[in-house]
Amino acid sequence: MRNREKPSLGTERWCALIGVLLLTVTSVAAAQRSLDDIPDRLLTNQDVIEMLGSGMTPLAVIRRIHNSPCKFDKSAAGLEALHAANVPYNVVLAMMKAPELPPATKGRIPVVIPDSTPIKIGLSEDLDSNVQTPGYIIYFHVLEDVRIRGLRVIAKGARVRGRLLDSKDRSRTGQAARLEWSILDVEAVDGQRLPLRGGGGISGDELNAQKAVTVGKGEESVAFTYGTRKVNILAPILPAPKSQEAPLGPNLGQARQ
DSSP: OHHHHHHHHHHHHHHHHHHHHHHHHHHHHHHHHHHHTOOOBOBOHHHHHHHHHTTOOHHHHHHHHHTSOBOOOOSHHHHHHHHHTTOOHHHHHHHHHSOOOOOOBTTEEEEEEOTTOEEEEEESSOEETTTOOTTOEEEEEESSOEEETTEEEEOTTOEEEEEEEEEEOOOTTOOOOEEEEEEEEEEOTTSOEEEEEOEEEEEOOTTTTOOOOEEOTTOEEEEEEOSOEEEEEEOOBOOOOOSSOOOOOTTHHHHHO
16 A cells, blocks of 8 residues: 555645646746736826936937827926926927827727838847748847837837748759748737738858858848737826925026025
């Protein structure tokens, strides 16, 4: 009886270990999904004052305004507070021109991505005409957030798929080695895959006996959205209220002297 119980106990331990590993993998995947679902934070008047007060240049602040969802207080009182904090006129003008966001429905905002929106991508693997064959699925990744009206619709690092159309080594007749591919789609922040157009290729030198051609991981290119598409993103949130008094704006101390 004892000899029979030992294998059973070992099996139970292995099952428990496998269960723990599966739970860990599931937890990591869930954590990654939750990170991907973090909503953007709305930029406010106080954010602008603090950025300028921290030493950011007006141009950098304006760039941040253009690339962020905003909820500015454009009332007379809000403008007076900006004036009191010595916020430059060109920054205030950028704040006034910041687009209003559409209303959220069930916590999400529909955003239309125009046709031919450019997306900077990088190759996620090495390509070799001596290794991959036509039809091979190639993976790229997005190099910069794609934002519409300040809202992130395609995240940096999102996976892009492509397909190898042609892959040939140098032929016996002297035709150069060649690689050619097309871009297929990209994953948006709401999980849907958006069709893309674009592609690339490389050929060997006709004058040299180059048997194969390669493209290295990290090679950068630009793809474009195909058609007008709509994504539903999490509505941006307001920053948490600060318990401490906000720092003074740029040169505010000098203005009071």
